[in-house]
Amino acid sequence: MTAESPKNVVVLGATGSIGTSTLDIIARHPDKFKVLAISGHRNVEKLAEIADKFKPRFVVVSDENQYKQLTHLINDDCTILAGATELNTICQLVSADLIVAGIVGSAGMQPVLASVEAGKTLLLANKEALVLAGELVMKAAKDKGATIIPLDSEHNAIYQCLPDSYQCGNTPKNLDKIILTASGGPFWKKAVSTFSQITPEQACAHPNWDMGRKISVDSATLMNKGLEIIEAHWLFNLNEKDIDVHVHPQSIVHSMVCYQDGSVLAQLGEPDMRIPIANGLGMPERITSGANMLDLLQSQDLQFFPPDYQKFPCLALAKEAIKAGGTSMAVLNAANEISVDAFLNNLIPFTSIAKINAEIMTNATVSQVENVTQLLQLDEEVRAHAREMVKKHV
Ligand code: NAD
Ligand code: MG
Numbered sequence: 001m002t003a004e005s006p007k008n009v010v011v012l013g014a015t016g017s018i019g020t021s022t023l024d025i026i027a028r029h030p031d032k033f034k035v036l037a038i039s040g041h042r043n044v045e046k047l048a049e050i051a052d053k054f055k056p057r058f059v060v061v062s063d064e065n066q067y068k069q070l071t072h073l074i075n076d077d078c079t080i081l082a083g084a085t086e087l088n089t090i091c092q093l094v095s096a097d098l099i100v101a102g103i104v105g106s107a108g109m110q111p112v113l114a115s116v117e118a119g120k121t122l123l124l125a126n127k128e129a130l131v132l133a134g135e136l137v138m139k140a141a142k143d144k145g146a147t148i149i150p151l152d153s154e155h156n157a158i159y160q161c162l163p164d165s166y167q168c169g170n171t172p173k174n175l176d177k178i179i180l181t182a183s184g185g186p187f188w189k190k191a192v193s194t195f196s197q198i199t200p201e202q203a204c205a206h207p208n209w210d211m212g213r214k215i216s217v218d219s220a221t222l223m224n225k226g227l228e229i230i231e232a233h234w235l236f237n238l239n240e241k242d243i244d245v246h247v248h249p250q251s252i253v254h255s256m257v258c259y260q261d262g263s264v265l266a267q268l269g270e271p272d273m274r275i276p277i278a279n280g281l282g283m284p285e286r287i288t289s290g291a292n293m294l295d296l297l298q299s300q301d302l303q304f305f306p307p308d309y310q311k312f313p314c315l316a317l318a319k320e321a322i323k324a325g326g327t328s329m330a331v332l333n334a335a336n337e338i339s340v341d342a343f344l345n346n347l348i349p350f351t352s353i354a355k356i357n358a359e360i361m362t363n364a365t366v367s368q369v370e371n372v373t374q375l376l377q378l379d380e381e382v383r384a385h386a387r388e389m390v391k392k393h394v
Pocket of ligand 2: 152153
């Protein structure tokens with residue numbers, strides 16, 4: 001018997017939270033994985049540090065202005081590329097076996113599309129790519145025989161509760177519904193009258209998960225759960241009425257699948273992103289992730305509550321966007337990226353995130369999704385509109 005050669009992994013967003021967790025698992029399994037390429041946007045010191053440790057063949061810095069600085073920091077014999085289009089290049093390398101999509105926001109859409117168009121196995125954390133271009137991504141994946149494995153903890157939990165033969169893009173058989181769990185974020189119990197005083201630091205201090213700043217704010221507004229409903233709609237080919245949300249403050253049950261016979265399957269574990277990432281990397285094997293083993297004897301009660309759509313209007317906006325269909329999900333995503341960024345930069349209060357998103361959704365005209373160029377143009381237009389609204393909400 002010959003030992004299998006290591007899988008070549010491309011880590012998009014290697015400098016971020018998902019990237020760091022991915023590299024942590026890879027470092028535990030040098031016999032199973034080799035880092036073929038990495039990307040980062042601006043943090044060239046961290047990118048160089050990762051290059052030094054993992055010796056990838058390709059390093060992409062997506063912000064071209066950082067190219068020179070990066071070349072000074074990297075001594076190894078690797079190819080350094082700069083600019084957003086080079087992200088697509090590393091996703092389509094013939095020798096790439098697994099692509100980990102860990103970029104935040106719509107900047108990750110084109111590399112995600114490039115990966116599925118090349119028929120690759122895509123380990124997807126970058127939910128905004130699906131919210132913006134789910135229709136195109138899922139169609140290209142089907143046409144080119146690409147495999148998508150969700151890394152977002154809820155979607156990975158659902159994936160683990162579906163049969164082994166299940167492929168994303170198909171509606172699961174004999175299903176009643178799926179239930180996405182939500183921690184409720186840091187403000188679940190906070191009086192809504194105090195929401196306008198919330199600071200970026202408070203919003204980024206998530207009770208259970210340690211994540212990047214954008215997703216932390218999305219978790220605080222519950223927009224994250226809204227984006228995840230849209231993500232589930234595309235990944236599992238379900239209507240919004242087949243996707244429920246339960247607030248589960250302990251973040252131990254990561255999501256559930258309810259079958260027609262009354263069986264409910266759930267995936268449980270410590271809130272550690274290395275668990276779903278290791279599931280995706282190791283598939284079809286189970287590999288060690290470095291996460292602590294869940295001890296239910298030590299856990300507090302597992303509680304579940306209905307979400308409060310009035311207190312967290314972003315959640316309702318996502319459901320409306322699925323119902324409206326077409327370009328409305330792309331509009332919501334672009335509005336939200338700008339409003340969250342403005343909040344993180346102290347330009348608007350926390351409460352204006354939902355207000356700006358809602359106003360933009362109300363005024364948007366919905367069209368059919370046709371192609372990437374159309375989506376990129378729409379994304380730019382909505383961003384420009386949202387920036388104008390930010391000025392009014394200061
Ligand atoms: P992060 O902010 O920690 O990292 C983002 C990465 O994207 C960095 O490597 C950064 O350099 C890169 N990046 C930023 N802007 C870019 C641009 N314009 N072009 C190219 N690259 C760019 O974010 P994160 O928390 O790791 O989240 C990454 C994605 O995974 C998000 O879509 C998030 O919703 C999703 N996700 C994250 C977690 C988590 O626990 N962190 C859990 C589930 C899903
Ligand atoms: Mg999630």
